[in-house]
Amino acid sequence: MTILNAIRDSPAGQLVRLLRPELLPYPEEQDFPQKDLYKDAELIAEKSEPSSTPSEATITPHSDDERRHTDIEAGIPEKFEENHEASPTIREDGTIICDWYSASDSDNPENWSSRKKLWVVACICYCSFVVYMSAPVWTPGEEQFMEVFGTNYAYTALGLALFVFGYGVGPLLFAPLSEIASVGRNIPYITTFVLYMLVTIPTALVRNAPAFMFFRFLQGFFGSPILATGGASLADVYDSTYLPCAMTGWAFACFVAPVIGQIIAGAAIPHLGWRFTIWEILIASAPVLVMFLFLPETSPATILHHRAHRLRKALGSDNIRSASEMEQHGLSIRTVVIDSLVKPMEITLLDPAVLFANVYMSLIYSIYYSFFEAYPLVFPSSYGFNLLQEGLAFLPIAIGTILSFLLYNSYLVFYRIPKVKAGTPTKPEDLLLPGLVSCFFPPIGLLIFGWTSRPDIHWIVPMIGTALFPLGVFIVYQYAASLFAASDFTRCTFALAAVLFSRPMYTYLGMGKACTLLAGLMIGCIFGLFALHHYGPRLRQRSKFGKK
Known part of the structure; x- marks a missing residue:
């Protein structure tokens, strides 16, 4: 795959094509090898009697058995089957379905080079890093904000709470858009991120507190698409064997971002x-x-949608359509809303496994964001830390995340991936195996942090407690981080509440009792995690959603 082809698939390449399309041509705009196959398909489609109702039955110009027999007679070994050109599928109504040209089609994101895939991971991870960093980055300045605008702690905490709530609300709108073939991933990413940057300017210049809170919500809202569908972009380019490794990189960026923001x-x-x-x-x-200007479109449905358009233009045929075009043709707004929003909520409430994953993730989010209210109550008052030292006190969270990242990837590389490659049957619950050990660390860490945050105990001890929290929850995050948009809304709503009630809770209960309460909730989730691992296959078998 050439560099020019990689650039061609990005927004920058598409801008070049608007001015000089001949500089970055697609195969369909040249004398491509598959042209004869689609011409044959067009002749067959013209002879087909169109039915009044489109049928799912299909006709192909050449069967796989006939092609295999021809290849064997020609002396071509079967091991090259993945490079065979795939015959276009023709529906009984005469529609030709545009698909990948072969199993090794270079336009298929799963067949991209390792460097191109890693570039996608880098773009998704860094953008997610920026958005997650932006949520709590201003919290060290809350004292100054209160002095300038005369607000109290509860009101000032809205600056973080509304940002988090914004990136919970955003996916309800933007996640469905990315699943529309004519839209894809890149348009929501770039459009909303430009708006995100534009909204940041008045946020910094605003002269009254209510306007600041409103713009903070808009920041979270427009920054949300990458958090909602970043996992989907990674799933576009990696198969199920290597996807967990890519997801750990994404989760790592999300976990360490607030730490870096606090230090800066x-x-x-x-x-x-x-x-x-x-x-x-x-x-x-x-x-x-x-x-983002050089981020290639990763949605297979969108790539095939544009390929079908180019084929129609090249062959002068209106019969060529991608499968997603056929599925989404005449799709009403009501259907989109039901499939993208109502259905996930229904699954969340009626599927026990998904419901538990949502509850667990909501608790993790809540506790994680409560740290940004707890730290100012501990390290400045008990240990005399200044703002920079308080920011550095978040480093143990990054250290715990790094350790968890290394341990979990070791499990994937040395245990799970070899099993998958060997053809050994695996199940989704296998991803939770390390979590059955690490799930004990978060409640232990919370207890250490809560009961050792005193002037007579060295500051390193509560920091060790905070390092144990991500060491445990990072692995669970892999299992449940990208369920669907409704999950983002649930988690962020809980985090919104946590930011607002955490400071009063820590103040009135005391750090020790408050952390004991949170540790108790995490211990309750341990039982749920073991139950999910043990009964997960049975629950999936009984779930009416898993069968669809």
Whole structure:
């Protein structure tokens, strides 16, 4: 695969094609080898009697058995079958279905080169890093914000809470759009991220607190598509064997981003003020926009949708359609809403496994974001930390994430992937095996953090407690992070509430009792995790949704 082909599939390449399409041509715009196959299909389609109602039955110009027999007679070994050109499928109504030209079609995202796939991972991870960093990055400046606008702690906490809620609401709109073949992944990514950057400017310049809170919500709202469908983009380019490895990279970026944001903000605020934390978001966002210009479209449905358009133009035929075009033809807004929003909510409420995963993830989100309210109550008052030192106190969360990342990838590389390659039957619950051990760390870490956050105990001890939290929840995150948009909304709604009630909870109960309460909830989820691993196959077999 040439560099020009990689550029051609990106927004930058499409801009070049608008001016000089001959510089970056597609095979369909040249004398491509599959042209004769589609011409034959067109002749067969013209002879087919169109039915009044489209049928699912199909006709192919050449059967696989006939092709295999011809190849054997010609002396071509069967091992090259993956390079055989696939015959177009013709429906009984005469529609020719545009599909991949062969199993090794270079336009199929799963067949892209490793470097091109890693570029997609890098774009998704860095954009997610920026958005997750942006949520709590301004919290070290809350004291200054309260002095300027005369707000209290509860009101000021809305700056974080509404941002989190915004990237829970956004997927309800943007996730369904990315599944429409004519739209794809890149259009929502780029459009919303440009709006995200534009909204950041008035957020930094605003002169009253209500306007600031409104723009913070819009920041989260427009930053949400990458968080909602980033996992889908990775699933487009990796098969089920290597997808968990790619997902760990994405989750790693999401977990460490707030830590880096806190350190940078802690260093900058004493000298540049709280508004600079918002400008930091804009500075960090600039590379994302450049990367997105060279991010290839990953949705197979969208790639085939555009291929079908080029084939219709090249062959002068209106009969060629992609499968997604046929499925989504005449799709009403009501159907889109039901399939993308109502149905996931129905699955969440009626499928026990999905419901538990949502509850567990919501609890993880809530506790994670409550740390940004707990730290200012512990390290400045008990240990005399300044803003930079308080930001550095978040480093153990990154260290715990790194350890979990390394351990989980070791499990994947040395145990699960060899089993999958060997053809050994596996089930989704196998991904939870490391989690059955690591799930004990979060409640232990919470207890250590809560009961050792005292001036008479060295500050390293509560930090060790915070390091144990991501060491356990990071693995569970792999299993449940990308269920669907309704899950994002549920998790972020819980996180919104957690940000608002965590400071009063820590203040009135005390750090020890409050963390004991949270640890108790995490212990309850341990039983659910073991039950999910043990009864998961049975639950999936009985689920009416799993059969569809």
